[in-house]
Amino acid sequence: MKHAARPYLLNLLLLAAALLLSVAVGSVFIPPGSIARLFAAHLTGQAAPAALQTFEVILFSLRLPRTLLVALAGAGLAGSGAAYQGLFRNPLADPYLVGVASGAGLGAILAMTGGASRTFLGLAAVPMAAFAGALITVWLVYQMARVGRSVPTTNLILAGVAVSAFATALTSFLMLLSTGELRRAIVWLMGGASLSGWQPVLASLPYITLGLAALLTTGHALNVFQFGEEQAKQLGLPVESVRLLVVAAASLTTAAAVSFAGIIGFIGLIVPHVVRFLWGGDYRRILPLSAIGGATVLLLADVLARVLMAPQELPVGIITALGGAPFFLWLLRRARQQSFW
């Protein structure tokens, strides 16, 4: 209790640093001093100094929206990853488990191969199709796993894995068939923030905010869930409605993140594990810290993706997997003596 605020302070400081780095670094470096002056000018309603006008365009119409989108996506993926892990009491659970991510992928590819991106209206339809794909997949998984009025967790995981595999296979098949849109689709699937500008930020903001806000209230319920569904019921928790709420909120969050930022692996799996390892198993702490940490980690990965092979951009999904997998294995080895799960 003494140091309850310390992990939050630390994580918020790291997030602030990552945000600054993300708006400053890229093909053109914008010094922090100039960023501060541009923000000051904007807030007071004055015109930016003439010397900074190029920076102004880059900062406000490219870097800032991208930074916010990446931060939102990272927070959404890690926050919902933590919720899935808590709900399923399964260390492998992440946004991929219940088929959300692969469903979104299939939806997007369907829209792209359908020629949607040839028109302006169609371009806006791609994320919408991804979103629809995600929600349909979750609904399908839920229906398949249902036994009467209850949904056993093992069933949900098994159905999720099967439906995911099916959707991924369909996606690969469609990508083989398609020609012109192939590259764009691959880049999107690997988590390249191919959408830019303020539109995706504003479009994803309400979903991710709403989903995350709902998830943040479920910390106590998820704590009770750690004793298993039977004991949770005996402790007076309405198990079925809690599960429905968590799945709905986490899926909404993930679908929005995936729809607008692409499929980005490992953030939803690793960040909650690190948080649990460092600050213990209380979900009232794990959920907010995972969201903040997820934003930070994805921002840093995105900065790397921009600078590693500049001027060419790498899909951020490659960075998160290349960095995430070895880090995860290292963590696993370190934690072997003391099971932190």
Add this chain to the structure above:
Amino acid sequence: MLKVTRLLVKYGERAALRDVSFEVPRGSILGVIGPNGAGKTTLIRALSGVLRPAAGSMQVDGRDLSAMSEQERARLVAVVPQARNLPPAFTGLEMVQLGRTPYLNWLGQLTPLDRQRVQRAMERARTLELADRRVGDLSGGEQQRLLLARALAQDAPLLLLDEPTTHLDLQYQISLLDAVSALVKQDGLTVVMTLHDLNLVSRYADRLCLLVEGQVAAAGTPDEVLDPDLLSRVYHVPLQRLQAGAGGRPVILPTVL
């Protein structure tokens, strides 16, 4: 206090409990015995609302348990499960605090009253010294006592214990059941517990209920139910009875051939 009438519980088509009726007066311990698969755990799961009975009624002080929400039921009925697969990262105190769940809001905020009840539950289950320890670092006996404290924090008049001594050595078995017995005497709690060990149950229970294949085969005082001929038939081993137990309670032993 607890009145179960013609209870029928099914797993799919198979009836796991059939026509089970019994009553438990306030301030007494009912021991439920029977071979594996007889329906002991099913009975605990039905009473605690995990399973929905197909027919029959379960009433606490005249109130129907199956008509209640989880929250209402958890204020009347608390369960002490076996200490298995407990989440290791919680502290003893955090775990016992979750016993207050039926009284808490959605965010789980504890009022001063809740903290006081948790403190008292931990005193009564003799677990105060475990408050800051990690659950994963505790022995089976200590974990079992914490589960008892968590159930006591629910402030429920009816306590269900499902094989609470299975993973405990003799010393912990006795100390746990002594604690339960003291609670029944001091606070007027009503207890239903399932136990495999016929001699432990004979020592602590006021009345016994013998379940065989989902039906009540015998019910009454330990003296009446622990009949060596009946038990030999039920457990398919020759058993004999000695009258040397504590307070003149019977002791059942396998016959040495």
